[in-house]
Amino acid sequence: xxxxxxxxxxxxxxxxxxxxxxxxxxxxxxxxxxxxxxxxxxxxxxxxxxxxxxxxxxxxxxxxxxxxxxxxxxxxxxxxxxxxxxxxxxxxxxxxxxxxxxxxxxxxxxxxxxxxxxxxxxxxxxxxxxxxxxxxxxxxxxxxxxxxxxxxxxxxxxxxxxxxxxxxxxxxxxxxxxxxxxxxxxxxxxxxxxxxxxxxxxxxxxxxxxxxxxxxxxxxxxxxxxxxxxxxxxxxxxxxxxxxxxxxxxxxxxxxxxxxxxxxxxxxxxxxxxxxx
Amino acid sequence: xxxxxxxxxxxxxxxxxxxxxxxxxxxxxxxxxxxxxxxxxxxxxxxxxxxxxxxxxxxxxxxxxxxxxxxxxxxxxxxxxxxxxxxxxxxxxxxxxxxxxxxxxxxxxxxxxxxxxxxxxxxxxxxxxxxxxxxxxxxxxxxxxxxxxxxxxxxxxxxxxxxxxxxxxxxxxxxxxxxxxxxxxxxxxxxxxxxxxxxxxxx
Numbered sequence: 001x002x003x004x005x006x007x008x009x010x011x012x013x014x015x016x017x018x019x020x021x022x023x024x025x026x027x028x029x030x031x032x033x034x035x036x037x038x039x040x041x042x043x044x045x046x047x048x049x050x051x052x053x054x055x056x057x058x059x060x061x062x063x064x065x066x067x068x069x070x071x072x073x074x075x076x077x078x079x080x081x082x083x084x085x086x087x088x089x090x091x092x093x094x095x096x097x098x099x100x101x102x103x104x105x106x107x108x109x110x111x112x113x114x115x116x117x118x119x120x121x122x123x124x125x126x127x128x129x130x131x132x133x134x135x136x137x138x139x140x141x142x143x144x145x146x147x148x149x150x151x152x153x154x155x156x157x158x159x160x161x162x163x164x165x166x167x168x169x170x171x172x173x174x175x176x177x178x179x180x181x182x183x184x185x186x187x188x189x190x191x192x193x194x195x196x197x198x199x200x201x202x203x204x205x206x207x208x209x210x211x212x213x214x215x216x217x218x219x220x221x222x223x224x225x226x227x228x229x230x231x232x233x234x235x236x237x238x239x240x241x242x243x244x245x246x247x248x249x250x251x252x253x254x255x256x257x258x259x260x261x262x263x264x265x266x267x268x269x270x271x272x273x274x275x276x277x
Numbered sequence: 278x279x280x281x282x283x284x285x286x287x288x289x290x291x292x293x294x295x296x297x298x299x300x301x302x303x304x305x306x307x308x309x310x311x312x313x314x315x316x317x318x319x320x321x322x323x324x325x326x327x328x329x330x331x332x333x334x335x336x337x338x339x340x341x342x343x344x345x346x347x348x349x350x351x352x353x354x355x356x357x358x359x360x361x362x363x364x365x366x367x368x369x370x371x372x373x374x375x376x377x378x379x380x381x382x383x384x385x386x387x388x389x390x391x392x393x394x395x396x397x398x399x400x401x402x403x404x405x406x407x408x409x410x411x412x413x414x415x416x417x418x419x420x421x422x423x424x425x426x427x428x429x430x431x432x433x434x435x436x437x438x439x440x441x442x443x444x445x446x447x448x449x450x451x452x453x454x455x456x457x458x459x460x461x462x463x464x465x466x467x468x469x470x471x472x473x474x475x476x477x478x479x480x
Contacts, residue, residue, distance in 0.1 A: 069413045070475040072437060100478040102413050141340075141439070146376045147474045149340050149439045219470045245302055245411065246431065246468040 023135075026152035030057040030142050035134070035154035036113075038173045041161030042132065048084075048118040051173060052076065052138055052154070054111065060144045061107045064094035066217055068105035068224045071147065074114065074140035079155075081132040083121030090115045092179035093257060093265035094215055104224035106215055113176035124160055131157040181257045181265040188236075190270040192254045199241045199254060201270060202233075209237035211261035214268070218255060220246040250274055300411040301419060303467045307427040308409045312368075314397040315381040315388075320366070327423045329363040329455060333395070334370065334407065334476060336377025336415035337387055340439040341473035345416060346391050348441040351433075355394040358455060367395040370407030375477035377415065378402060404478040414473030418451050422458055429454040431469030438472075 025034035031054050038049035052074070054062060063071040078086040091114065094106040118134070135155035142148055184190060185205070193200040199222070201214060210232050216222040226242035241254075254272055259265045301308060307330075309322045322330065333351070336342050345351040355365050369384065371377030379387065384398050401407055410419055420429035434447035454464045 069471075070473060072439070072472070099475050101408065102411055102478065103475050105475070143474070145477070146338065147340060220468075245300060246470060248303070248468055 024154055024156045026154060028142075028150045028152065030060045030144075030148065031055060031062075031140075031150065033138060033140075033152055033154065035136055035156050036169045036172065037134075037156060037158060037166055038115075038169055039158070040164040040166040042120060042124065042158045043160070043162065044120060044124045045122045046120065048120055048158075049115055049173065050118055050134060050136075050156075051113045051115040051169075051176065052136065053113045053172065054108070054140070056108070056110055056112075056142065058110070060142050061095075061097060061105075061109045062112070062140050062142050064106040064108070064215070065089070065091050066106055066215070066219050068097075068107075068219075069103040071105050071107065071143060072141040072149075074138060076114075076116065076139075077137040078116075079133070079135040079137070080118065081128060081134070083124075084132075084134075085119045087117035087119065090117070090180055092176060093181055093259050096213055096215070098225055100225075102225060106224075113172055115173065115176055128160070131159045133157055179265070181259075181267045184266045184268070188266075190258075190268050192270045192272040194250060194272050194274050196275075198243055199272065201239045201241055201254065201268075203236040203239070203258065203268075204233075205236040207236075208232040208234060209260055212237060212239065213259050213261075214239055214241060214256055215259065216241075216254070216256040220244050221251060221254065222256075301409070301427050301430055303427050303430050305427060306425050307419070307421040309425075310406055310409055312399040312401060312406050314399055315384040316397070317381065318397070320397055320399060322421070322425075325364045325421075326425060329358075329423060329459070330421040331358065331363055331365045331451060331455075332410065332419040332421070333365065333367045334412045334415050334417040335367045335398075336369070336371055336474060336477065337379070338376040339415045339474035342377075342415050344439045344441050344444070345433060346393070348444055349392075350444050351416075352391060352393050354449070354451060357452075359394060359396060361455075361459075363455060365395040367393070367398040368401055368406055368412070369398065370401040370404045370412060371477040372404060372479035373402055376474075377477055402479070404476075407476050407478060412476050414471045415476060416473050417471040417476070420451065420454050420458075428458055428464050429467055430471075431466075432471045435469070437470070 034053045036051050036053050063073045065073050067073050098104040137153050139151040142150055189204040191202050221244055223242040223244045229240045231238045251272055254270045256268050257265050258268050311321045314320050359365050416433045418433050422428045434449045436443035436447040450469055457464050
């Protein structure tokens with residue numbers, strides 16, 4: 001009977017929040033990294049969002065999915081309970097960093113939350129109800145004047161329960177969500193004309209765009225350090241993107257993120273029109 | 278009346294400027310240069326016409342450079358290809374006070390310690406050779422054929438990481454290009470995205 005009461009007490013204690021092992025966060029020389037969950041508990045078949053939160057020492061940066069001319073994006077190798085699978089990293093809008101005439105990189109300073117959707121199975125057995133371990137081997141390159149490869153294995157435990165947002169992380173995830181690039185509105189258009197030495201990206205939206213930066217998703221297409229000349233139009237803008245010296249064959253689609261100054265970031269997937277021969 | 282020397286200096290500056298505007302494009306003539314090596318000797322690209330020349334941008338402190346040196350991979354490549362008559366020039370474009378900058382004698386000590394075997398190491402602390410070729414990372418590899426045409430510009434291999442454990446399973450672009458070209462075949466992957474730390478240019 002006493003044992004049952006103790007178990008119940010433990011169960012009630014656990015019911016409140018995900019319990020973090022001491023390995024959920026790591027302090028490395030230039031970053032504090034922690035594995036966080038948006039949900040406080042697990043519900044079979046429902047969405048689970050985890051995130052790796054980087055708090056970087058001032059001046060240091062990590063990289064976007066396309067790091068640009070140098071650097072390397074963070075990578076995650078997940079250790080998940082049976083039946084669970086991890087989706088792709090949801091990359092917030094990056095910043096552009098130019099260190100010299102030859103190089104521009106894309107990444108993040110200060111703080112960034114890299115969210116990853118986790119798909120849970122329809123059934124979780126009773127044994128697992130007490131607590132499931134979610135772990136990730138994270139590797140990242142952090143740079144300032146020099147670059148340092150870092151890594152950490154982070155874990156947290158979640159148990160089954162009614163779907164509940166985690167109050168401790170709710171704001172962090174909500175804020176990070178606002179920084180994610182979104183699909184262009186349906187009535188917008190993005191097209192690219194391939195010219196001898198550059199691409200002309202024409203974005204037609206609702207009003208003039210006076211300041212924006214295009215971040216290419218695929219390396220080796222756009223010359224990263226070259227200035228992007230932007231010409232506002234009545235309903236959007238025309239942006240000149242110098243071609244990379246690595247681009248030897250024509251491309252049919254230009255993918256990337258257009259970050260409008262003071263505004264939103266849009267996912268661009270624009271068909272490329274070749275010059276008429 | 279300007280002295281002839283004055284005029285020649287202006288002409289040289291103009292040539293250097295024009296050359297840099299064209300950078301280093303695969304399929305085009307590789308930009309000519311003169312640089313001083315770690316033994317104080319002047320090296321001209323034109324000295325090596327008729328041979329394959331590999332340019333290897335280098336920063337001994339960079340984790341990606343260390344990947345290839347601590348593993349012995351770069352030294353193995355240097356020995357393999359110089360034995361076949363290829364000229365291997367390591368280039369250091371780190372500005373004074375930055376990571377990778379070394380004095381000539383420090384570099385010669387490094388070569389001995391690491392058992393490296395380039396033909397020469399070009400000291401480029403002013404960064405002009407780096408800018409001439411558009412060197413972005415360490416390592417960043419360029420290959421010039423015996424006719425002086427640039428036939429490769431890019432990464433050393435296809436695993437853009439700092440992990441030594443990736444070398445064994447990597448396709449080495451430099452060896453592949455040299456093997457294809459020396460057998461009269463076109464280089465199948467002549468331009469790839471170089472990976473590594475950014476070259477630490479002078480401001």
